[in-house]
Amino acid sequence: MHERSILRFQRYVAPRLQHGAAIYNQNVPQQASSVIILAENLTKVYSTGKLQVPAVRGVSVKVEKGEFVAIVGPSGSGKSTLFYLLGGLTRATEGRVEIDGIDFATLSDAERTRLRKHRIGFVFQRFNLLPTLSAMANIEVAYSISGRKEPLDMAYLDHLSVLLSIKGRLDHRPSELSGGEQQRVAIARALITRPAIVLADEPTGNLDTKNSDAVLAMLMRSNRELGQTTLMITHNPEAAAIATRILYMRDGQIVREEKGSASGNLKPVSA
Ligand code: ADP
DSSP, X not given: OOHHHHHHIIIIIHHHHHSSSOSSSSOOOOOSOOEEEEEEEEEEEEEETTEEEEEEEEEEEEEEXXXXXXXXXXXXXXXXXXXXXXXXXXXXXXXXXXXXXXXXXXXXXXXXXXXXXHHEEEEETTOOOOTTSOHHHHHHHHHHHTTOSSOOOHHHHHHHHHXXXXXXXXXXXXXXXXXXXXXHHHHHHHHTTOOSEEEEESTTTTOOHHHHHHHHHHHHHHHHHSOOEEEEEESOHHHHTTOSEEEEEETTEEEEEEEOTHHHHOOOTTO
C-alpha cells in the first residue's frame, strides 16, 4: 500500500473511528473465523454477438466473517463483474458462489433474490437511489423489500442519520441532495437491514475527499461494530487502505493479495 495513503488513513480516517457513540448500542462480538463468501473457480464470459469477452477467469476466493476486503485493479480488470457474481446479481458461466454455505446455483431466481435482499447491503458508485422518492422513503422501501418481519427500528435509523449527518436531509429527493449526501443516504439504506455482508462498488468514486472519508469511516465502523463482512471495489489506494486484506485483479484474475494497513492499526471495538 502506498505510504502516503497509509499516513492519510492514520491521520484522517482512523481518528473518526475512535470517537463517538457506537453505531448501535451494542458491539457484536467477533466470532471465531468462518467463511461467509466462498467463490470457486468463477468464470464469467459475456457474449456480445460473435464476440466472447472473458471478464472473470477462474477466480477462487474465501472471505471470512468480519473481514474487510478491498478489491483493486485497473479499469476493465473484472472487478465489477466479480462484484455482481459474488452479490448474486449475475450468474457465473462456470464455477460457484456460496454465501454462508448456500450455493447460489441451487436457488431459483426468487430464492436468490430473497437471499440477496436479506443478507447483503449494496452500495454503488452512482448511489442508485430511486429519484421520485425522498431519502427517507428510499430507506423505508429498502427495508420493506428486505422481507424483515419486525418494523423498521426508527431509533436505529435516527442513529445512522446522525452518524452520517443526513438527519436534516431525509425529506429531500435525491436531486435535491449533493453527491456526498446521496451516497450517505445510500449507506444508510444499505445498513438499515443490518445485513451480514456489505458489498460496495467504488463507493467513493464520485465523491470529494471529505465525503469519501465520511463514507469510508462509516463502512469501517459498521464492519467493526456490527460484525459485518465488507467487500469493497475501488481503484483508489486511499480507500483500499482501510481494508484488512487487499486483492489485486488484472485481466479477470486475482494476481496478488496483501494485508491491508488497517489490519494492524485498528483493533475490533469489541476486543
Ligand atoms: P472493472 O470493474 O474492473 O472495470 P468490468 O468487470 O466492468 O471491469 O469489465 C471486465 C471486462 O468485461 C471488460 O473488458 C468489459 O469491457 C467487459 N464487460 C463488462 N460488462 C460487460 C457486458 N455487460 N457485456 C460485455 N462485456 C462486458
